[in-house]
Amino acid sequence: MNFQIIEIKDNEFQRLSNLVSDKFGIKLPVDKRIMFQSRFQSRLRELGMDSFKAYCDFIFKPENTAAELSKMIDLVSTNKTDFFREKEHFDLIYNRFLPELIDEKKKGVRQLVNCWSAGCSNGQEAFSLAITLEEYKLKTKALVDYQILGTDVSESVLNIARSGIYPFSEIGMIPQEYWKKYVLKSKDQKNPRIKIIQSIQSKIEFKYSNLVDNNYSISRMFHFIFIRNTLIYFDRENQYKILMKVIDRLLPGGYLFIGHSESLINLNLPIRIVSPSVYQKISNEE
Numbered sequence: 001m002n003f004q005i006i007e008i009k010d011n012e013f014q015r016l017s018n019l020v021s022d023k024f025g026i027k028l029p030v031d032k033r034i035m036f037q038s039r040f041q042s043r044l045r046e047l048g049m050d051s052f053k054a055y056c057d058f059i060f061k062p063e064n065t066a067a068e069l070s071k072m073i074d075l076v077s078t079n080k081t082d083f084f085r086e087k088e089h090f091d092l093i094y095n096r097f098l099p100e101l102i103d104e105k106k107k108g109v110r111q112l113v114n115c116w117s118a119g120c121s122n123g124q125e126a127f128s129l130a131i132t133l134e135e136y137k138l139k140t141k142a143l144v145d146y147q148i149l150g151t152d153v154s155e156s157v158l159n160i161a162r163s164g165i166y167p168f169s170e171i172g173m174i175p176q177e178y179w180k181k182y183v184l185k186s187k188d189q190k191n192p193r194i195k196i197i198q199s200i201q202s203k204i205e206f207k208y209s210n211l212v213d214n215n216y217s218i219s220r221m222f223h224f225i226f227i228r229n230t231l232i233y234f235d236r237e238n239q240y241k242i243l244m245k246v247i248d249r250l251l252p253g254g255y256l257f258i259g260h261s262e263s264l265i266n267l268n269l270p271i272r273i274v275s276p277s278v279y280q281k282i283s284n285e286e
């Protein structure tokens with residue numbers, strides 16, 4: 001089919017990008033106008049609209065805003081993720097941070113390790129954390145348990161995360177020694193898929209949370225927080241606000257992980273760098 005491109009005018013882009021910035025903290029500078037226009041073509045057609053004016057009229061009606069925003073987030077952000085993405089982070093947890101954390105003196109007392117994958121996308125990061133902790137528990141026989149929270153602002157990625165089901169091709173990112181232990185393979189030849197085993201799924205709670213909300217309801221304190229490849233969407237001011245709130249949920253001495261291509265330079269946060277893209281919270285006494 002040969003569709004005519006639906007063009008977005010400057011004022012329409014302005015209104016929609018302001019809405020995205022208000023609700024999600026995501027900045028869409030003017031040079032993103034054409035990308036925005038092209039990503040929204042099929043959404044407008046799905047809604048039977050032939051102009052961005054009609055789309056603006058629709059989304060700014062209070063009764064439509066919330067539902068449409070949940071579609072919008074998937075068009076303005078990227079959900080790219082992988083199992084064991086930036087694997088050095090998981091190796092550091094296994095080889096260095098967990099042995100430090102699991103206190104030998106507390107022999108006989110079960111210790112609970114808390115982790116948060118903020119901006120978890122389809123859930124692979126949270127599953128990689130769970131597998132790393134489970135492996136540590138099995139190999140060292142340490143008296144340790146763990147729980148993981150995965151949060152995102154997109155309901156569609158959270159639904160995938162909650163299912164624990166992925167295309168078969170993703171198995172390649174999981175170290176081979178874990179396949180048999182943690183992954184079930186479907187027998188469906190036409191649509192080959194994998195599923196993470198239930199005992200690992202049961203360690204993770206996936207829930208909606210918008211990092212720019214002033215009072216997001218996360219009351220737990222964490223030993224490890226991953227906020228990787230998510231900060232890139234925000235301007236420096238929002239990055240600072242988000243990170244201060246996230247670090248507030250980190251236990252003193254706990255670790256914060258960001259993406260390798262992200263930077264915290266000049267943000268003046270209560271953390272110190274311990275390895276590339278890995279930071280430790282400074283305790284109040286220091």
Ligand SMILES: C[S@@+](CC[C@H](N)C(=O)[O-])C[C@H]1O[C@@H](n2cnc3c(N)ncnc32)[C@H](O)[C@@H]1O
Nearest residue numbers: 024078080081119121153154210211228229230
């Ligand atoms: C590129 S993915 C990163 C996934 C994973 N952390 C990783 O590094 O592989 C970025 C995620 O951030 C989420 N996101 C964007 N804005 C957000 C916000 N305001 N609050 C929470 N999550 C947000 C997106 O929905 C997306 O799933």
